[in-house]
Amino acid sequence: MIEQFPVLIVVTPLILSFVVNVAGLWNRRLCFYIVVVALASCVVFSLGILKTVLTQGEPIRYSLGNWQPPWGIEYVIDHLNALILVSVAVVALLVAVYAKRSLEQEIHESKIPQVYTLFLLQVTGLLGITATGDLFNLYVLLEIASFSAYAVIAMGERGADFAAFRYVIFGTIGACAYLLGTGYLYILTGSLNMIDVAHLLPQSFYSKALLVGLAFFMVGVGIKMGIFPLHVWLPDAYTLAPSAVSALLAPLFTKVGAYVIIRIMFTVFDPAFSIDLYPVTDIVGWLAAIGILFACIMALAQSDLKRMLCYLIVAEMGYILIGLASANRLGLTGAILHIVNDMFMMACLFTVAGAIFYQTGTRDIYQFRYLHRTMPITLAVFVVGALSVIGVPPLCGFFSKWYLLLGAIEAKQWALVVVLLISSLIYAVLFFRVIERAYLEPREDHSHASQKGHPAPTLDKVPLSMLAPMVFIAAGIILLGIFSGKIIAHIIEFAIPAAL
Amino acid sequence: MIRHQEDIIIQTICRMLIPFMQVYGLYVLAHGHGSPGGGFQGGCIFAASFILMPIAYDLDKAKRRFAERRTILFCSLGVFIYAGIGLLCLLLGGNFLDYGKLSAILPVDPVMARYYGIAVIETGVQITVMAVMVSIFINLITSGRHEEEMRNTHD
Amino acid sequence: MIDTLFTHYNYWVFAVLLMIGLYSMMAKNNLMKKLIGMNIFQWAIILYFISIGAKRGAQIPIVVGAHGQGENLAIHAAEYINPLPHVLMLTAIVVGVATTGISLALLIAIYKRYNTIEEDKIIEALKK
Numbered sequence: 001m002i003e004q005f006p007v008l009i010v011v012t013p014l015i016l017s018f019v020v021n022v023a024g025l026w027n028r029r030l031c032f033y034i035v036v037v038a039l040a041s042c043v044v045f046s047l048g049i050l051k052t053v054l055t056q057g058e059p060i061r062y063s064l065g066n067w068q069p070p071w072g073i074e075y076v077i078d079h080l081n082a083l084i085l086v087s088v089a090v091v092a093l094l095v096a097v098y099a100k101r102s103l104e105q106e107i108h109e110s111k112i113p114q115v116y117t118l119f120l121l122q123v124t125g126l127l128g129i130t131a132t133g134d135l136f137n138l139y140v141l142l143e144i145a146s147f148s149a150y151a152v153i154a155m156g157e158r159g160a161d162f163a164a165f166r167y168v169i170f171g172t173i174g175a176c177a178y179l180l181g182t183g184y185l186y187i188l189t190g191s192l193n194m195i196d197v198a199h200l201l202p203q204s205f206y207s208k209a210l211l212v213g214l215a216f217f218m219v220g221v222g223i224k225m226g227i228f229p230l231h232v233w234l235p236d237a238y239t240l241a242p243s244a245v246s247a248l249l250a251p252l253f254t255k256v257g258a259y260v261i262i263r264i265m266f267t268v269f270d271p272a273f274s275i276d277l278y279p280v281t282d283i284v285g286w287l288a289a290i291g292i293l294f295a296c297i298m299a300l301a302q303s304d305l306k307r308m309l310c311y312l313i314v315a316e317m318g319y320i321l322i323g324l325a326s327a328n329r330l331g332l333t334g335a336i337l338h339i340v341n342d343m344f345m346m347a348c349l350f351t352v353a354g355a356i357f358y359q360t361g362t363r364d365i366y367q368f369r370y371l372h373r374t375m376p377i378t379l380a381v382f383v384v385g386a387l388s389v390i391g392v393p394p395l396c397g398f399f400s401k402w403y404l405l406l407g408a409i410e411a412k413q414w415a416l417v418v419v420l421l422i423s424s425l426i427y428a429v430l431f432f433r434v435i436e437r438a439y440l441e442p443r444e445d446h447s448h449a450s451q452k453g454h455p456a457p458t459l460d461k462v463p464l465s466m467l468a469p470m471v472f473i474a475a476g477i478i479l480l481g482i483f484s485g486k487i488i489a490h491i492i493e494f495a496i497p498a499a500l
Numbered sequence: 501m502i503r504h505q506e507d508i509i510i511q512t513i514c515r516m517l518i519p520f521m522q523v524y525g526l527y528v529l530a531h532g533h534g535s536p537g538g539g540f541q542g543g544c545i546f547a548a549s550f551i552l553m554p555i556a557y558d559l560d561k562a563k564r565r566f567a568e569r570r571t572i573l574f575c576s577l578g579v580f581i582y583a584g585i586g587l588l589c590l591l592l593g594g595n596f597l598d599y600g601k602l603s604a605i606l607p608v609d610p611v612m613a614r615y616y617g618i619a620v621i622e623t624g625v626q627i628t629v630m631a632v633m634v635s636i637f638i639n640l641i642t643s644g645r646h647e648e649e650m651r652n653t654h655d
Numbered sequence: 656m657i658d659t660l661f662t663h664y665n666y667w668v669f670a671v672l673l674m675i676g677l678y679s680m681m682a683k684n685n686l687m688k689k690l691i692g693m694n695i696f697q698w699a700i701i702l703y704f705i706s707i708g709a710k711r712g713a714q715i716p717i718v719v720g721a722h723g724q725g726e727n728l729a730i731h732a733a734e735y736i737n738p739l740p741h742v743l744m745l746t747a748i749v750v751g752v753a754t755t756g757i758s759l760a761l762l763i764a765i766y767k768r769y770n771t772i773e774e775d776k777i778i779e780a781l782k783k
Contacts, residue, residue: 153755169689187707
């Protein structure tokens with residue numbers, strides 16, 4: 001049974017999403033429980049896959065339909081894949097539990113089964129992108145994930161349908177560019193299987209067609225990831241989407257795109273090509289540095305909490321690219337660890353923004369005064385997330401930043417080191433802006449507090465089904481920080497290609 | 501909103517064409533094994549026959565045949581056939597879409613079992629594609645009010 | 656140069672169509688024109704893939720009269736055009752149809768809400 005887990009983890013949410021669609025015709029309350037069952041089984045499958053990969057030591061290779069590669073499609077799961085599968089499944093499950101009350105408030109009740117269908121299809125696409133080992137299969141699953149994202153973003157607030165339309169145009173350019181990259185690789189090697197292409201590619205390393213193929217890949221996946229010049233769709237789309245949907249998309253979709261870039265640059269294209277032959281890592285490094293500075297400055301200018309967090313996503317993507325640009329073991333360790341950490345950190349922050357919107361109806365930072373009296377637990381979770389993003393030990397964000405810094409120093413890329421340090425400072429300013437406004441009160445109000453009718457300290461009015469996942473995600477951030485050493489030693493060490 | 505207009509030529513021709521279009525859709529599906537064709541192409545042609553109805557006749561007649569409930573059911577039915585065959589192969593001991601293992605329940609050898617497995621899967625694809633195409637069409641011309649308008653016309 | 660234009664004309668057609676689609680997506684104001692540009696973009700890529708599978712003087716990849724002969728049949732693959740790009744592009748056509756469907760549904764929703772599908776007027780309406 002356990003050999004079938006690689007395909008079950010993709011097929012289970014696919015079938016159950018249509019079961020949700022049909023069940024919604026009869027009983028709308030059933031949909032949520034089917035979603036939770038699907039994602040819980042995905043978590044179980046992903047843990048089983050991780051255990052198998054760790055005990056086996058080498059990648060699982062599962063051929064669909066028993067057709068041998070390179071003629072058939074196969075799912076290849078090695079240490080990198082397995083780690084990301086576990087994080088995606090866990091974050092998706094926690095956000096799904098959180099999503100119930102949040103979606104009921106924001107979306108009309110007749111559309112709830114459709115939202116859950118799209119939720120599960122989105123998770124199918126993301127898990128499939130992570131698990132597959134075939135280039136064209138990745139395109140199909142990327143499009144499945146993207147379509148669900150387009151449709152479910154359009155259900156948001158005023159302006160969401162226009163933001164979704166712009167996202168459709170941008171996202172289609174990205175996916176088509178990825179398809180063109182696959183096409184160029186197919187013309188040069190005659191195969192679509194990632195491992196087979198990696199074997200056949202060194203014969204054509206000096207051809208211009210390969211360079212164009214790599215460029216198309218980078219642009220295509222860059223649009224999906226949200227790298228600096230190609231991130232324009234991100235702030236509008238993720239801000240105006242429903243809260244639970246942003247909490248699902250923002251942590252997961254962009255990070256899975258980062259995984260795809262690592263796969264393409266280091267597994268399909270040999271590290272010798274990406275690093276030594278052409279200055280790919282240099283270009284990526286410069287884009288990352290400019291992107292981080294740009295995103296930090298734009299984030300400082302926002303008054304909407306969710307929009308600020310969207311620019312933060314762009315900056316975190318820049319961090320991962322700094323890890324890639326360092327092109328040594330330390331940098332890549334930091335990049336992979338940052339992918340996992342950032343999923344949890346962004347999930348934490350976006351769920352907090354959704355909870356604040358649920359209780360107070362606003363996301364404007366300037367209205368957060370006295371929030372610590374009415375929402376203490378939510379703000380505690382926010383502080384954990386904020387400290388992790390800034391990089392305070394022993395939370396997980398510190399360890400990934402530490403490895404990124406070490407990698408950049410070892411590669412003698414001083415510009416990247418400076419950008420990393422400056423951006424940490426700007427993060428501190430960003431988050432303390434919010435924390436100060438929420439926690440501290442002006443001096444004059446202290447004496448008149450009880451007379452002026454300021455809110456008395458109460459516990460959050462946010463329901464438990466929203467609070468519990470947030471607390472679990474915060475606990476996950478702390479646990480990831482404490483166990484970073486073990487994760488690096490047992491999993492990430494084997495995930496990095498040996499040539500580095 | 502497509503209004504009801506009496507035009508005897510268009511209605512007669514459509515009445516003669518629609519059954520032929522549907523048979524042609526099934527023909528394209530069945531001949532997908534040995535000639536160009538298959539599930540998606542047959543499904544589009546089949547859906548075209550349903551889309552011809554509101555253009556020739558009235559929208560309500562088409563919607564009575566394809567209420568939103570039925571569309572969702574057909575759409576999911578196709579996916580269940582596809583994934584169901586895959587899971588059946590899983591239960592019979594093979595990998596996900598390994599139709600060769602279907603020879604345990606069908607009275608043929610593994611090579612012909614792959615032949616029949618693909619035929620069933622293409623049928624599932626056709627059902628889903630047909631349902632989705634018709635659903636897209638009806639949702640676009642009623643601006644998303646597929647269900648409500650039906651309730652209004654029944655009053 | 657001129658003989659490259661005549662022998663590799665499929666690449667030139669693909670490049671011209673791709674750029675027309677990209678220009679239309681970027682520079683046009685009307686959302687419907689952007690959608691049509693996106694369609695042209697996708698179909699250019701589909702055309703490109705199919706054109707790379709063609710061979711001079713080859714047959715279509717259907718083996719006539721081979722039903723039931725199985726292993727005894729010898730097939731010279733060089734005589735048939737490559738069927739794999741056709742199969743991949745079937746999937747890409749389906750993806751294109753789905754994208755068009757989603758975009759049209761979004762356009763109708765936008766038109767119902769803002770009563771216009773010109774991009775600058777929608778941005779102005781959103782700013783208020």
